Amino acid sequence: MFSLSIQSIQFTIEIIATFAFALSGIIAGIKKRMDLVGLCIVSGVSAFGGGTLRDVLLDRRPFFWVSHSTWLWGLITLCLLAMFFMRERHITLTEKAIQIPDALGLGLFTALGTQIALGLGMPAIVAALMGMMTAVFGGVLRDICCNEIPKAFNDHQPYAVLAFLGSWVLIGLSALNLPEWLTLLLSASFTTLLRWLAIQFKWKLPGQKSALKN
Amino acid sequence: MFSLSIQSIQFTIEIIATFAFALSGIIAGIKKRMDLVGLCIVSGVSAFGGGTLRDVLLDRRPFFWVSHSTWLWGLITLCLLAMFFMRERHITLTEKAIQIPDALGLGLFTALGTQIALGLGMPAIVAALMGMMTAVFGGVLRDICCNEIPKAFNDHQPYAVLAFLGSWVLIGLSALNLPEWLTLLLSASFTTLLRWLAIQFKWKLPGQKSALKN
Amino acid sequence: MFSLSIQSIQFTIEIIATFAFALSGIIAGIKKRMDLVGLCIVSGVSAFGGGTLRDVLLDRRPFFWVSHSTWLWGLITLCLLAMFFMRERHITLTEKAIQIPDALGLGLFTALGTQIALGLGMPAIVAALMGMMTAVFGGVLRDICCNEIPKAFNDHQPYAVLAFLGSWVLIGLSALNLPEWLTLLLSASFTTLLRWLAIQFKWKLPGQKSALKN
Numbered sequence: 001m002f003s004l005s006i007q008s009i010q011f012t013i014e015i016i017a018t019f020a021f022a023l024s025g026i027i028a029g030i031k032k033r034m035d036l037v038g039l040c041i042v043s044g045v046s047a048f049g050g051g052t053l054r055d056v057l058l059d060r061r062p063f064f065w066v067s068h069s070t071w072l073w074g075l076i077t078l079c080l081l082a083m084f085f086m087r088e089r090h091i092t093l094t095e096k097a098i099q100i101p102d103a104l105g106l107g108l109f110t111a112l113g114t115q116i117a118l119g120l121g122m123p124a125i126v127a128a129l130m131g132m133m134t135a136v137f138g139g140v141l142r143d144i145c146c147n148e149i150p151k152a153f154n155d156h157q158p159y160a161v162l163a164f165l166g167s168w169v170l171i172g173l174s175a176l177n178l179p180e181w182l183t184l185l186l187s188a189s190f191t192t193l194l195r196w197l198a199i200q201f202k203w204k205l206p207g208q209k210s211a212l213k214n
Numbered sequence: 215m216f217s218l219s220i221q222s223i224q225f226t227i228e229i230i231a232t233f234a235f236a237l238s239g240i241i242a243g244i245k246k247r248m249d250l251v252g253l254c255i256v257s258g259v260s261a262f263g264g265g266t267l268r269d270v271l272l273d274r275r276p277f278f279w280v281s282h283s284t285w286l287w288g289l290i291t292l293c294l295l296a297m298f299f300m301r302e303r304h305i306t307l308t309e310k311a312i313q314i315p316d317a318l319g320l321g322l323f324t325a326l327g328t329q330i331a332l333g334l335g336m337p338a339i340v341a342a343l344m345g346m347m348t349a350v351f352g353g354v355l356r357d358i359c360c361n362e363i364p365k366a367f368n369d370h371q372p373y374a375v376l377a378f379l380g381s382w383v384l385i386g387l388s389a390l391n392l393p394e395w396l397t398l399l400l401s402a403s404f405t406t407l408l409r410w411l412a413i414q415f416k417w418k419l420p421g422q423k424s425a426l427k428n
Numbered sequence: 429m430f431s432l433s434i435q436s437i438q439f440t441i442e443i444i445a446t447f448a449f450a451l452s453g454i455i456a457g458i459k460k461r462m463d464l465v466g467l468c469i470v471s472g473v474s475a476f477g478g479g480t481l482r483d484v485l486l487d488r489r490p491f492f493w494v495s496h497s498t499w500l501w502g503l504i505t506l507c508l509l510a511m512f513f514m515r516e517r518h519i520t521l522t523e524k525a526i527q528i529p530d531a532l533g534l535g536l537f538t539a540l541g542t543q544i545a546l547g548l549g550m551p552a553i554v555a556a557l558m559g560m561m562t563a564v565f566g567g568v569l570r571d572i573c574c575n576e577i578p579k580a581f582n583d584h585q586p587y588a589v590l591a592f593l594g595s596w597v598l599i600g601l602s603a604l605n606l607p608e609w610l611t612l613l614l615s616a617s618f619t620t621l622l623r624w625l626a627i628q629f630k631w632k633l634p635g636q637k638s639a640l641k642n
Contacts, residue, residue: 035419037375038367052271057480059489061273069337123497145367153466153573161465205463249633251589252581266485275487283551359581 006119009181010112013188014051014064015071017108020101021138022047022075026082027098028146039079042145047075050138054113054130058120099199102139102151106163107192109135111184114167118174128167135163135191156205158198166191220333223395224326227402228265228278229285231322234315235352236261236289240296241312242360253293256359261289264352268327268344272334313413316353316365320377321406323349325398328381329388338385345381349405350374370419372412380405434547437609438540441616442479442492443499445536448529449566450475450503454510455526456574467507470573475503478566482541482558486548527627530567530579534591535620537563539612542595543602552599559595563619564588584633586626594619 025046029039048065055063065072113134117127136152136159143150152160170187178186197203239260243253262279269277279286327348331341350366350373357364366374384401392400411417453474457467476493483491493500541562545555564580564587571578580588598615606614625631 035370037372037378037419041367041374056270056484057491063271065343066336066340069340072339072343122494125500126494126497129493129500147363149575153469156463158465160469205465249584251586251633255581255588270484277485279557280550280554283554286553286557361577 006180009184010116013108013112013184017105017112018047018051018064018071020105020108021050021142022078023101024098024105024139025142026079027101028142030082030086031098032146036079036083038145039083040076042142043079044072044075045145046138046142048138049141050109050113050134050136053137054116054134057130057133058117058122060116060120096199103192103195103199105138106135106159106195107166107188107190109138110163110166110191111170111187114170114187115174115180115184118171124168124171127171128164131167131170132160132163135166136160158203158205159195161205162191162194162198165194220394223398224330227322227326227398231319231326232261232265232278232285234319234322235264235356236292237315238312238319238353239356240293241315242356244296244300245312246360250293250297252359253297254290256356257293258286258289259359260352260356262352263355264323264327264348264350267351268330268348271344271347272331272336274330274334310413317406317409317413319352320349320373320409321380321402321404323352324377324380324405325384325401328384328401329394329398332385332388338382341385342378342381345384346374346377349377349380372417372419373409375419376405376408376412379408434608437612438544441536441540441612445533445540446475446479446492446499448533448536449478449570450506451529452526452533452567453570454507455529456570458510458514459526460574464507464511466573467511468504470570471507472500472503473573474566474570476566477569478537478541478562478564481565482544482562485558485561486545486550488544488548524627531620531623531627533566534563534587534623535594535616535618537566538591538594538619539598539615542598542615543608543612546599546602552596555599556592556595559598560588560591563591563594586631586633587623589633590619590622590626593622 022043025043026039028046029042032038034042048063051064055061110131112131114127114131117130118124122130140150140152166187169190170183173183173186176183236257239257240253242260243256246252248256262277265278269275324345326345328341328345331344332338336344354364354366380401383404384397387397387400390397450471453471454467456474457470460466462470476491479492483489538559540559542555542559545558546552550558568578568580594615597618598611601611601614604611
């Protein structure tokens, strides 16, 4: 029954992950009270930054936003809607509101980036790095545009390391010859769930003893 | 009479736009009292940053500064001259002094970037984005090197959005089968003029109601 | 006796330079009391950032860290060791501790980047720029991740300019038909030594008269 081609599965995942990160960018931009242009830029770099870096490093063309350029119109529409919606209703956006789509995008992009790199014959450690970079770079650009220290570099609450672990889950599952979609789904769920637990239970990475504030 | 090849027109535009942005970089560097090396770096990234990003994304080689590498010597000479000239005379550089070459470069690079992307068969929205990125990225790097918030992200006074509009002017004119040079010139003038009006009359983008300072 | 292939010489230089910059990144990260993930990221971007930028600009694949991916494991191990070692012993890391491996990496990457670009038929000025960028970009990313103003942009104490000079030494020596390894070694020693002298004797670039602090 599940005779889905790998292309169409990867395409679906790319869309959902892109949408999740676009949403996290919009929320971040609205919190910073950006105008429409700022909102489009910040949601655009969040959504497409990670995948574009991955494709430049892997020398893969065309980019997702080139071959499926209608999604760029979707992004602009989304920003417009968000802007008008937020003007009407005075919703208070908590920090959590960003973390949910961010965690979802983190899991999906990690799994997708790792699988694409594996498919191009990259060694496991390189594929794991590519997965992590795909997932993390969009958020890094988002946080830089918002003039905040990137979550990924401030990893006492685990973030990048979870993407790295999630990559290895995908690499491990790939060896089992499960269907592609199941491998992607399991790995993405693993990363997203772990990130969610890390936020809920305030997990901390072991840091250095005297963690002075610099 | 006007049998100019498209290559030679694009080449001319690239030179003028590069020169305009190099100048804006030099002025920004001198305002920050940089030394000669800093001045070369900041004018170099301003001048070549946007075009290089465009060519990496479009997978176009060689870069402008590789195939016309003598211009790099020109840039170094320009920085040297600027340095000695500024030492002799105590000119006060106002914010406006950057804005004129910046507006000129913005218009030219927008038109050029859009036309190159269209020529490579990109969809209209992608070509518009490429035009905007070509025009905006050099200035973003300049502002980052000068440790200022990029003008493009601080768009209450329209900047990136004008480049985006200018791209669409070029895309529209391209459909009319006008000569290449006229299309480029009209689109570039449109963007530069609009940017100039935005500065003169302090245009504001509609922002969010309570524009708190973060 | 010295019938070493140019590949194996370039490979050796790349490893030593990568190691030197990884070390500088680890020291910088430990000074900022980063956790293990932060340490891996900052040493990774320091070590591989410059070479990756060079290869993207020159359209050269595969990257060093793709074709020799075992070195990525080496980097992670190094970070782990550094972390545990620093916990045990309370070593005070002075600013100098970063400057030694940084100067070494600066010289080696400058020479290597210039030679690779020359080998690809780039004009001399472009090769010199590529050498400088290879050497400087890793450190720029390191300093950005550590939230410090990049040494390369703060060049009153010569840094980038020495890499630029070192590139020209390599270009000059290349015309003499010396063995490859000797050319590399002489140019790298020149840059590293000059950087060391610049630090020891607090050389200053001639700045603008009234060097106000911005």
